[in-house]
Amino acid sequence: MDGYAIFGDPWEQWKVWLNWDPFHHADGLRDTPVYLASGDGTPGPLDGPDPEPHIPGTEKWVALAGPGVVSVTEAVCAEETRMLSGRLTSMRAPVTTHVYPGTHTGTYGYRELRHALPMLLAALHDRPRR
Numbered sequence: 001m002d003g004y005a006i007f008g009d010p011w012e013q014w015k016v017w018l019n020w021d022p023f024h025h026a027d028g029l030r031d032t033p034v035y036l037a038s039g040d041g042t043p044g045p046l047d048g049p050d051p052e053p054h055i056p057g058t059e060k061w062v063a064l065a066g067p068g069v070v071s072v073t074e075a076v077c078a079e080e081t082r083m084l085s086g087r088l089t090s091m092r093a094p095v096t097t098h099v100y101p102g103t104h105t106g107t108y109g110y111r112e113l114r115h116a117l118p119m120l121l122a123a124l125h126d127r128p129r130r
Helices: 014-019 022-029 059-064 072-090 108-126
Strands: 034-039 095-100
Touching: 022 072, 034 072, 034 108, 072 095, 095 108
Parallel strands: 034 095
Antiparallel strands: none
16 A cells, blocks of 8 residues: 555645644534544454564564554554544543554454444434535
């Protein structure tokens, strides 16, 4: 997967990245139900025997990460999820957060969609009609 495909190079197009960063636009989510989920980077119940493919250049980051972390990318996502959740919670925004043992592999996305679906359907049902 090309990490530059959606928003471009994060250094050269940093303003584009900030424009799409929900942390910087949290005020706009104040009245929107939000479900945040992320693995914590440690092997979880839905990971196979090799939970994360080797990503060249991340060896030092994995070594510096907490004990048991095999996916430094997902560990960073977990921290960002916690930060956004904290910001939304401080604004009394309707946020549900689930940080779980796991990586970016397996069927975590399907599981989290099943967890989030009741909240999403309720938000659609309660939405004012135009």
